[in-house]
Amino acid sequence: xxxxxLAFAKPDDSYINEGCQKYSQRIPxxxxxxxxxxxxxxxxxxxxxxxxxxxxxxxxLAQLQNSDFIVLLDEKGxxxxxxxxxxxxxxxxxxGLKRLVFVSGGxxxxxxxxxxxxxxxxxxxxxxxxxxIVQLFFMEQLYRAFTILKGEPYHHE
Numbered sequence: 001x002x003x004x005x006l007a008f009a010k011p012d013d014s015y016i017n018e019g020c021q022k023y024s025q026r027i028p029x030x031x032x033x034x035x036x037x038x039x040x041x042x043x044x045x046x047x048x049x050x051x052x053x054x055x056x057x058x059x060x061l062a063q064l065q066n067s068d069f070i071v072l073l074d075e076k077g078x079x080x081x082x083x084x085x086x087x088x089x090x091x092x093x094x095x096g097l098k099r100l101v102f103v104s105g106g107x108x109x110x111x112x113x114x115x116x117x118x119x120x121x122x123x124x125x126x127x128x129x130x131x132x133i134v135q136l137f138f139m140e141q142l143y144r145a146f147t148i149l150k151g152e153p154y155h156h157e
Contacts, residue, residue, distance in 0.1 A: 001031065001092065001093050001097050001098065001100060002032040002033070002099045003032070003099070003102070003142070004033075004034040004068075004099060004100070004101045004102070005036070005101075005102045005104075005135075005142070006036050006038060006060055006063055006101060006102070007035075007104045007131070007135045008040060008056060008104065008106040009040040009131070010037045011132040011133075011136070012132065016132055016133060023136075023139035023143045027139070030149075031093075036063065038056070038063070040106075041055055041106075052106065052108055053105075053106070053110060053111040053114075054113070057111030057112075057114045058113075061113060061114070063101075065098075068100075069092065069099070069120070070103060070117055070118045070119050070120070071101065071102045071120045071121070072103050072105070072110060072118040072120070072121045073104040073121075073122055073138060074105070074109070074110065074121040074122070075123050075125075075128055077120070077121030077122045078120070078121060078122055079125075079126070080122065082141060082148065082155060083157070085141060085144075085145050086144070086145035086148035086149050089146070089149070102138065102142075103118075104131055104135060104138060105131060106131055107131050124137050124141070
């Protein structure tokens with residue numbers, strides 16, 4: 001199985017970008033992994049929030065394959081502990097799935113088309129985070145999931 005993470009806009013803050021790069025280099029030790037940044041929309045000040053979400057959604061849909069299992073990182077999604085998330089990953093790995101794709105939305109969330117294409121919604125917290133900090137939080141949790149599955153000492157209960 002392969003995991004892809006699609007996120008909008010490279011983080012502006014160097015510490016977030018450095019953290020994302022750190023985890024994007026660690027995760028491939030466990031599984032085939034792609035971290036793709038979808039460039040921020042240009043000249044979006046004249047667009048409504050719905051128009052911006054629609055254009056961002058088109059960019060996401062262009063990255064997907066029909067057989068992909070799509071997990072939307074969404075504040076209204078299912079909440080999981082780190083161990084439960086690791087178990088979720090493991091179940092997908094043994095299911096014969098070819099590619100598991102996680103998507104975090106832009107500043108206004110997802111378009112209706114993306115919600116319709118998604119197979120599962122996952123929440124990182126009941127709190128709302130910037131779309132850029134979500135990238136770092138998610139990458140760390142994905143790395144943590146693999147260390148849990150491998151029994152490595154990174155995660156402590």
